[in-house]
Amino acid sequence: MKRTEDAETALCHMIEAMAPGERLPSERSLCEDLKISRGTLRVFLERLEARKKVWRHVGRGTFAGSRPLETNPGLSVVADTTSPHELLEMRLIFEPKVAQLAALRASRQQISQMWYCAKKTGIVTDSKAYELWDATLHRTIAEAAHNKLLLDVFDAINDVRNNTDWGRLRDMVVSTPARQRQWWMQHEDLVDAIAARNESRAEEAMRKHIESVQLMIQGAARNQLSLMPE
Incomplete structure (x- = not known):
């Protein structure tokens, strides 16, 4: 080791x-x-x-x-004009189906990696570390779908995510232990469904997880607007 x-x-x-x-x-x-x-x-x-x-x-x-934005034609323009809300809306459409395919196709090694990442999201103590393991978990799930085009789309969405206000808003909501624990439990449920090869439960677990994140991000955005001067 x-x-x-x-x-x-x-x-x-x-x-x-x-x-x-x-x-x-x-x-x-x-x-x-x-x-x-x-x-x-x-x-x-x-x-x-x-x-x-x-x-x-x-x-x-x-x-x-x-990955430079230039490797994805037009992505820099998309990143500049995409809001965190639009990003989460796209993820909500896309990632539940990714989880469904992962439940069908993931290798034992990939499932082991998912468990490791999910555990890490429950024990790290700062938002940057959480974001690292959260991103690694979600990409491992995308890789486990074993579809190259799907993985390229996932990476494009992730590139947009890294070039929006997402990080600043995410820091605001991950900072509370209660919220981090909530998302960690959702990660565990998601990986458990994939490991059990339960496609419908994996799809639903991913949907619930992203909906939960969506609600928190929207709340953080509203709070930020309320603090802005008139």
């Missing part, structure tokens, strides 16, 4: 020293240097991608930093 943790730490340090947009060495080279299997490396890269430390382009490789 310690060797694996050391390898992940070494990979993180290597990426932090790279310039944004710089391409990582090949998977084969990284596996040889870090003395890990390709499967373990891909788990590391998935975590890093969820944290916006790397991004991947099919046929071109893996690159340091967050």
Whole structure:
């Protein structure tokens, strides 16, 4: 276990020293240097991608930093004009179906990763750490649907999410222990449904979770407006 943790730490340090947009060495080279299997490396890269430390382009490789908006034509314009409410509305339409497919197709390794991320959302003590593990959980669920186009759409939605007022509003609502516990319990219920291969329950659990987040974000937005000077 310690060797694996050391390898992940070494990979993180290597990426932090790279310039944004710089391409990582090949998977084969990284596996040889870090003395890990390709499967373990891909788990590391998935975590890093969820944290916006790397991004991947099919046929071109893996690159340091967050995915530039230019790789998604028109996305910068969409990000500039999309509100947190519109973002959540889109997620409410999209992600329950993603969870349904994940319940049907997730591998044991992916389900194990989901449980790990869900547990982390219940024990972290600050909003940035919560956001990290929440994002990793939701992307793991999207990957578990095993549909490349669907995953690209998920990443596009996430890129818009990272370029709206979402983060500021999210910080305002995650800060209370009661709300964090509520969302952690929803995550546990969601992963339990996926692990049980219960497609309808997974879909409903994701819908309830995003509706809960939507209500909290809308409340935070209203409070912010009420504090603005006339």
